[in-house]
Amino acid sequence: MRWMIYGAGAVGGVVAARLAIAGHDVAVVARGPHLEAIQKDGLTLRRPDGDTVVKVDVYRHPADTEQDVVVLAMKGQDTGAALVALEGFRGPVVCLQNGVANERAALRHFADVYGVHVILPASHLEPGVVVEHCDPVPGILDLGRYPSGSDATALRLAQGLEEAGFVxxxxxxxxxxxxxxxxLNLGNAVEALCGRVDGLDAAVGPVQAEGEEVLRRAGIDVASAAEDRERRGDIMRWPQGINRAGGSSWQSLARGAGTVEADYLNGEIVLLGRLHGVPTPANETARRLVQRAVREGRTPGSLTPAEFLEAVTLSTTRP
Incomplete structure (x- = not known):
């Protein structure tokens, strides 16, 4: 089976490198300086025990190569363009992405769509390099058919990921x-705005509490926090001295990527809140402020947690 990893950033790049090291046939689609660096020097996988340079086929556009399975690993804001670029593909499409809107969008174009529950701490801050932070297991990547169910393809995909070292x-x-x-990802925008500082948890709390309430009021079945803790268990371990500066939205601001995923994380809660009559001032404030930070070219940590919470309060008192 030939895997195409469409979007070779932090998560996609780690998965592509791991699959290639395990002997799978892998191609990646990348862009900009990252594409050029991989073309020139290969994809560097940085792990706690050292670097491995992986030679993978790399392309600017998915039509430039054939594939058996396409793994979407770009941010949610880039999914629409990727689906158009894949027009004509007839195999399974796997959403290795955060958020819950990508699968529905993909199902408009493709009959066989699979979602992945991504638990993979990874970073991508320099061209040609992706970093995995946990050892010896880099992440948990459970998957299933969208909107529900499982089949032989899901089993085959899971087996491939297991061979690459994932659970x-x-x-x-x-x-x-x-x-x-x-x-959990609703805090990404707040972390990007404030950085990992004292008081961050207090600022993230209202954002996540709104998310819980909105999903409950919308009647959406959600795995419990206890189930999530049990699934994670002690599978993933952070070696001593290994630190991750920030999550995906923090990295987008730090790289100056020009976009951030908040519309498909916090924005999902805002949308559901409006559909079901639930106020979501914390999530709308987080979405609005991080998008403004992107437009203005700000770096992570431009707000304090107290300033973020004040902005949420102000948003609830405006006429």
């Missing part, structure tokens, strides 16, 4: 797990 199993209820991850 992965098919789940017929994959969207329950992805909605739990959505709640």
């Amino acid at each position: 992965s199993q098919p789940r017929a209820d994959i969207m329950r797990w992805k909605h739990r991850k959505l709640v």
